[in-house]
Amino acid sequence: MKVLLIGANGTIGRAVRKQLEMRHEVVTAGRNEADLLVDITSPNSIKEMYLKIGKVDAVICAAGATFFGSLTELTPEKNEQSIQSKLKGQVNLVLLGHEHVNNNGSFTLTTGIIMEEPIVGGVSAAMVGGAIKAFVESAAFELPRGIRINHVSPTVIAESIEKYGPYFPGFEPVSAYRVAKAYQKSVEGIQSGKTYRVY
């Protein structure tokens, strides 16, 4: 399969790449150090990326930023950062990309445990996760030509525990390897509209 991996340089992206490039042609995309440069907050940048790559069998998004901060300091402007990047960025990869995906191909997006288990400062990320989850569950029934769509919802990753651990008290970390296996399941499996929780 030809797999387009957006956000290949992050902790999750690197593990997904390692997991998939054994069996597939993986084309990386991101803001820097990638085969294709893309800024997912820009619909035009997404369109250009798809025009450059042509047809693919799978699109994986492990990119997207969200604002972290308590509800009382969350402003419409700060919340907009999450909406522009991890919400609209991921949704627009699907809306602008499905014509570039071969029959029976797939999209795999990324959410996170925060949408189901709130943490302090995670309200904006939770909102985005809930949006992507419902979008995936609905889009699964409307995508044409057998194209599937799923999302992976990881808890805190062991490899990022020094940076993020303090925000996830009592959350049992999982390895990036285990998270990457969920993306593999989505790409190579048969399900659609599914939440792959890695908790």
Next chain:
Amino acid sequence: MKVLLIGANGTIGRAVRKQLEMRHEVVTAGRNEADLLVDITSPNSIKEMYLKIGKVDAVICAAGATFFGSLTELTPEKNEQSIQSKLKGQVNLVLLGHEHVNNNGSFTLTTGIIMEEPIVGGVSAAMVGGAIKAFVESAAFELPRGIRINHVSPTVIAESIEKYGPYFPGFEPVSAYRVAKAYQKSVEGIQSGKTYRVY
């Protein structure tokens, strides 16, 4: 209680008003024919509304538009209509409003059955509903001074069945009265972070 009801002229809004004005002071807000004019797609308009009304005990939003159309015709621009109105409009009513809500007051937002039971053309509305649900579930733990937040998720309303019935095949309609009771439960009850399904 002093209740701010945004979207008082819709099918749901009218029923909520009727249900609540027997026991509470209901101040209506909306784009027209309301005590206070507000456009929830504009943060400045929301701020002005709150400055005019001062302190309230409950904020109810029964307003917000979403784009309906199949996934293959859904563009980033059409999806943006839903994000600006029903997603950011409702979230910003909370972000910009919690300081105007008295201790132990409440917010009640509106989602819908589509986020859990997809219908053709409902992908954008589903995305918004999922976002509001996760936002509510997370914000419930962070709102200060005992302020609660819930959302009501109605199925198709009997009073709107001629207009919307064809989009909801096999969905059993509920009366606007039953939906209004859920808003009453949210405003006068004790729960927070709750989805009040009226299916």
